Amino acid sequence: MKNALVIIILSTLLFSCKNENNQQTKTPEENIEIEEGTTEVSNKPAAIKDTIEVYQLRPGEIISSPLKIEGRARGTWYFEASFAIRLLDENGNELAVVPAEAQDSWMTEDWVPFEATLEFENPDFKEGVLVFEKANPSGLDEHDRDLRVKVAFVPSP
Numbered sequence: 001m002k003n004a005l006v007i008i009i010l011s012t013l014l015f016s017c018k019n020e021n022n023q024q025t026k027t028p029e030e031n032i033e034i035e036e037g038t039t040e041v042s043n044k045p046a047a048i049k050d051t052i053e054v055y056q057l058r059p060g061e062i063i064s065s066p067l068k069i070e071g072r073a074r075g076t077w078y079f080e081a082s083f084a085i086r087l088l089d090e091n092g093n094e095l096a097v098v099p100a101e102a103q104d105s106w107m108t109e110d111w112v113p114f115e116a117t118l119e120f121e122n123p124d125f126k127e128g129v130l131v132f133e134k135a136n137p138s139g140l141d142e143h144d145r146d147l148r149v150k151v152a153f154v155p156s157p
Helices: 002-021
Strands: 046-048 052-054 067-074 082-089 094-102 111-118 127-133 146-153
Touching: 046 146, 052 146, 067 094, 082 111
Parallel strands: none
Antiparallel strands: 046 052, 052 067, 067 111, 082 094, 082 127, 094 111, 127 146
């Protein structure tokens, strides 16, 4: 029994060291770090430091449907290889929700790229919020985390 436990521990350590040496080095340049649960406007891509980064979407950006979203998040942000992205209007009404899908193995603490395409009807509102929700299969409030990015909508004709 002790031998099996030692083998499991050594295997885990070896796997961890291997992952540290093979970490993805590509990072979006000049990300803006947005505190959880807040919105900001900037010309830099949105991110929560060392947790989630959205490559092309900048706070305050004008969006339209379909909206392709790409970025990367730590494996701990996913459950079953996905997490939710919600689009809310300025009153907090949900306009659309889509799963962000991991593009690589998500059972890690390393960075894992994601992609999603959000389709929605253009609302009558000027502004909204994209919410990137950390998967929380436990349902416990202390495990809730999100990145909120303020967006603008294409004006209706």
